[in-house]
Amino acid sequence: xxxxxxxGLGLKPQHYEExxxxxxxxxxxxxxxxxxxVAGGPRLAWLDAIRARHPISLxxxxxxxxxxxxPDPVHLARLKALAERIEPALxxxxxxxxxxxxxxHPDLLPFPRTGAALRRIADNxxxxxxxxxxxxxxxxxxxxxxxxxxxxxxxxxxAELARRTGxxxxxxxxNVYVGAHNLGYAAATYLxxxxxxxxxxIHLAGHAPDPNLGRALLIDTHDAPVTDEVWxxxxxxxxxxxxxxxxxxxxxKLPEFATLLAERDRAHALxxxxxxxxx
Amino acid sequence: xxxxxxxxxxxxxxxxxxxxxxxxxxxxATGLAPEIAAxxxxxxxxxxxxxxxxxxxxxxxxNYPAVARLTGEEWFRAAAAMFARQHLPAQxxxxxxxxxxxxFLARFEPAAGLPYLPGVAxxxxxxxxxxxxxxxxxxxxxxLAGFAPEALATLVLHPHAAARWTWFADQPxxxxxxxxxxxxxxxxxxxxxxxxxxLARPQGVVRSxxxxxxxxxxxxACAxxxxxxxxxGAAREAQQDADLARLMQILLETGAFGRTSAxx
Numbered sequence: 105x106x107x108x109x110x111x112g113l114g115l116k117p118q119h120y121e122e123x124x125x126x127x128x129x130x131x132x133x134x135x136x137x138x139x140x141x142v143a144g145g146p147r148l149a150w151l152d153a154i155r156a157r158h159p160i161s162l163x164x165x166x167x168x169x170x171x172x173x174x175p176d177p178v179h180l181a182r183l184k185a186l187a188e189r190i191e192p193a194l195x196x197x198x199x200x201x202x203x204x205x206x207x208x209h210p211d212l213l214p215f216p217r218t219g220a221a222l223r224r225i226a227d228n229x230x231x232x233x234x235x236x237x238x239x240x241x242x243x244x245x246x247x248x249x250x251x252x253x254x255x256x257x258x259x260x261x262x263a264e265l266a267r268r269t270g271x272x273x274x275x276x277x278x279n280v281y282v283g284a285h286n287l288g289y290a291a292a293t294y295l296x297x298x299x300x301x302x303x304x305x306i307h308l309a310g311h312a313p314d315p316n317l318g319r320a321l322l323i324d325t326h327d328a329p330v331t332d333e334v335w336x337x338x339x340x341x342x343x344x345x346x347x348x349x350x351x352x353x354x355x356x357k358l359p360e361f362a363t364l365l366a367e368r369d370r371a372h373a374l375x376x377x378x379x380x381x382x383x
Numbered sequence: 384x385x386x387x388x389x390x391x392x393x394x395x396x397x398x399x400x401x402x403x404x405x406x407x408x409x410x411x412a413t414g415l416a417p418e419i420a421a422x423x424x425x426x427x428x429x430x431x432x433x434x435x436x437x438x439x440x441x442x443x444x445x446n447y448p449a450v451a452r453l454t455g456e457e458w459f460r461a462a463a464a465m466f467a468r469q470h471l472p473a474q475x476x477x478x479x480x481x482x483x484x485x486x487f488l489a490r491f492e493p494a495a496g497l498p499y500l501p502g503v504a505x506x507x508x509x510x511x512x513x514x515x516x517x518x519x520x521x522x523x524x525x526x527l528a529g530f531a532p533e534a535l536a537t538l539v540l541h542p543h544a545a546a547r548w549t550w551f552a553d554q555p556x557x558x559x560x561x562x563x564x565x566x567x568x569x570x571x572x573x574x575x576x577x578x579x580x581x582l583a584r585p586q587g588v589v590r591s592x593x594x595x596x597x598x599x600x601x602x603x604a605c606a607x608x609x610x611x612x613x614x615x616g617a618a619r620e621a622q623q624d625a626d627l628a629r630l631m632q633i634l635l636e637t638g639a640f641g642r643t644s645a646x647x
């Protein structure tokens with residue numbers, strides 16, 4: 105099913121009508137399932153209607169796979185029910201935690217990449233995949249902190265997680281750019297080391313300098329167009345591993361649908377180019 | 384030589400990190416593990432603190448728009464930040480965040496001069512519940528026309544899955560809420576007396592209506608499974624001059640009912 109997907113957009117309620125009607129080739133939409141875990145009503149009706157016309161990706165933000173606890177079984181059951189209803193083309197989550205001891209912290213929080221953490225997260229990813237009956241993609245988060253207690257570097261950790269669970273990767277190129285800038289490593293080196301065969305999906309987004317610290321600290325804000333540096337890194341990835349379904353993420357300072365579509369068309373053209381060259 | 388420290392346990396890391404996220408001054412928080420205290424001193428720690436608080440406050444502002452319009456954004460966001468520190472979301476879907484917000488506002492000293500805020504917050508909450516409730520066909524306004532009077536008397540009207548109603552004995556909460564849920568230019572004087580409110584979703588859109596005490600008593604009786612004649616009696620008991628014909632018209636037009644059944 106994913107073979108026909110090129111570039112997609114995050115689905116926003118402000119854009120439901122245009123999203124439904126948009127005929128763009130290869131277009132798909134991504135939603136946070138947490139926003140659709142409702143019994144009924146217009147939100148779900150819109151999602152059903154758009155799903156009837158376009159493939160949908162469920163990008164979960166709250167399963168808290170990197171918490172030292174199993175994912176909430178009630179939440180997981182509701183996610184499964186939504187996945188059965190929507191039949192998504194892709195399902196993904198983050199290498200991060202958010203819920204801990206019953207409290208949800210709406211962010212993607214860091215953790216020390218230790219052997220113990222790897223065992224716990226592999227168990228949690230397996231629970232997610234078993235519940236949904238499918239392979240999921242795990243996303244590399246943005247980084248803002250130096251943790252001295254890491255025992256694994258991130259790519260090795262993700263690759264080992266994939267080896268143990270069979271999961272794939274969601275490669276967020278902007279997160280790599282932001283993390284590399286903030287923590288002082290080379291984004292291109294990181295991206296070149298990602299095992300291409302594990303990558304199921306790619307994310308692109310905009311970032312912004314910290315309001316107080318300026319460019320010393322970049323923040324993954326999802327409130328601006330993708331930057332030229334990130335586009336260049338993306339092209340480098342696609343040239344190496346081939347086309348993958350790619351999402352333009354925009355969650356804040358939302359422009360017109362047409363503006364977002366133009367940005368997604370740029371990714372669409374890049375994804376189509378290698379296919380055209382191979383034909 | 385000191386041996387290398389054992390890696391911090393994941394659960395203890397999360398306990399400390401979560402504590403530092405919410406601490407008023409994380410760098411000065413006491414009782415943090417040294418590793419967490421060191422993280423909290425890095426400039427990047429503020430990104431997580433800000434994102435968590437912004438996520439909570441944005442969700443409350445989205446879920447309580449009438450409260451936010453009444454208080455102004457700056458006041459609202461300051462109050463929301465205090466609420467969030469006491470009540471982080473208990474579930475991962477922020478659509479329902481703020482279940483305890485009305486109660487918080489009722490006890491919130493800076494809101495003492497705005498005694499209607501908790502009631503307005505309850506109606507904002509009802510809007511969310513109505514908007515996301517199960518789908519169900521609403522009883523059409525004409526559906527009761529074909530019943531003989533004696534059959535109507537024993538008919539049970541079941542409230543629609545998306546119907547929410549309540550009676551505010553002392554304040555015109557519905558009118559205040561309705562004028563502030565979306566921008567309104569109605570500045571006519573509000574009569575200061577008790578009001579009831581009904582929210583329902585007969586099709587894809589949440590609708591609302593002002594109810595009197597009789598209307599709320601009628602719906603309470605329907606929800607308890609009483610037949611129409613008994614519900615009408617409850618309405619008259621709540622309010623002697625109840626206009627039942629007018630009431631039925633409002634309830635049916637707003638989409639208050641789902642299925643019907645014959646009483647046992």
